[in-house]
Amino acid sequence: MGRKKTPLSDSLAVKASIVDAAEALFRSVGYSKTTVGEIAKALGMSQANVYRYFPTKASINEVICERVVLRIEDRCKSIIDSTSSAQQRLSLFMLEYFRAVKDNVIKEQRVHEMVVKAVEQYxxxxxxxxxxxDIMVQGILSNGIKAGAFKEVDIPATSLALQNAFSAFTYPALVERQIADAANSGGEKRIEADLLNLAAIVLRGISA
Structure with missing residues (x-):
């Protein structure tokens, strides 16, 4: 016999179902057009019941947004765990970061709308x-310094500088703009080539 669900597990299951329903609605009708009433209707429950678990629609949005960014982070972590050299790892990390954001822009356009708003409002x-x-980038730098691949640098400051330098390839609204511009100037391969050129310039500055 299976173990009986506890009230806590029941609550977590209901919260997960609310988020799943909201995310499905975001994909079908869009973030801004989805209401708590529609989420409740999709689940066959009252709005009041939804509010028992999430005090506002914004709190549901936060959970869905977290799902999106965690998917992006998981893709980037796979690069950190690779056996590539420190220089390759840094380039590939930024490339995978761009690709993950790009895929969200293209394949999840309606969810992307929410992510753009989340970034704008921080x-x-x-x-x-x-x-x-930032912790991931600092880890790449730290391991590269220990391996003798990178110069001794101020790791937090260098990590911040790197993320600022690559913002055009990782900031959702800017990635969306890049994709639109690339349609008339060489396609997405041109964007990736630009990113790798920037990575090469950066690596020349920090490589030992």
Whole structure:
């Protein structure tokens, strides 16, 4: 016999179903057009019941946005765990970061709308995402210094400088603009070539 669900597990299951329903609606009708009433209707429950678990629509948005950024982070982590050299790891990390954001722009356009708003308003979930990405970049730099691949640099300051330098390839609204511009100037391969050229310039500056 299976173990009986506890009230906590029941609550977590209901919260997950609310977020799943909201995310599905975001994809079908868009972030701005989805209401708590529609989320409740999709689940066959009352709005009041939804509000028992999430006090506002914004709190549901935060959870969905967190799902999106965690998917991006998981893709970037796969690069950190690779056996590539420190220089390759830094280039490939930024390339994968761009590709993950790009895929969200192209394949999840309606969810992307929410992510752009989250970045513009610097939601808590975005602040936490930025911090985690910073930790990953600092880890690449630290390991590169230990391996003798990179110069001794101020790791936090260099990480911030790198992320600022690559913002055109990682900031959702700028990635969307790049994709639109690339349609008339060589396609997405041109964007990736630009990114790798920037990475080469950066690496010349920090390589030992």
């Amino acid at each position: 939601w808590t979930v975005i602040q936490e995402h930025v911090n985690r990405m």
